Amino acid sequence: MKRGTLPPTIDQIAAMxxxxxxxxxxxxxxxIGDVPVMVADWPDDHVLDEMxxxxxxxxxxxxxxTPIGERHAMLAPVEPEMIFLYRMPILFEWCxxxxxxxxxxxxxxxxxxxxHLGMDEDQVGRMEGRLG
Numbered sequence: 001m002k003r004g005t006l007p008p009t010i011d012q013i014a015a016m017x018x019x020x021x022x023x024x025x026x027x028x029x030x031x032i033g034d035v036p037v038m039v040a041d042w043p044d045d046h047v048l049d050e051m052x053x054x055x056x057x058x059x060x061x062x063x064x065x066t067p068i069g070e071r072h073a074m075l076a077p078v079e080p081e082m083i084f085l086y087r088m089p090i091l092f093e094w095c096x097x098x099x100x101x102x103x104x105x106x107x108x109x110x111x112x113x114x115x116h117l118g119m120d121e122d123q124v125g126r127m128e129g130r131l132g
């Protein structure tokens with residue numbers, strides 16, 4: 001996405017997110033399945049409250065699901081799995097980083113997937129480096 005044009009729409013960021021998911025190695029895709037990517041301009045207030053976040057710009061994405069390490073075979077999921085991308089915080093990060101928007105979307109998605117898979121920050125960073 002080139003700078004100096006209109007900001008990308010929700011649909012454009014969703015398309016970037018789906019392209020990232022499609023580019024992931026088969027092993028990761030098998031673990032997360034066909035999780036949908038939803039894009040909203042901002043995280044909801046209840047999400048921010050739940051996570052203890054006071055500045056909405058600090059939350060660029062959220063993988064909403066029971067983490068793989070906490071699942072129990074006999075229990076049905078409490079809520080459907082979904083990855084949320086938050087457009088405005090992503091755009092602010094894009095401006096700060098001065099890199100292609102696709103890189104920011106890639107980093108946000110792989111970061112959320114890594115945490116969902118039970119990785120800590122160091123492990124997520126290494127995974128992003130290998131995939132990016």
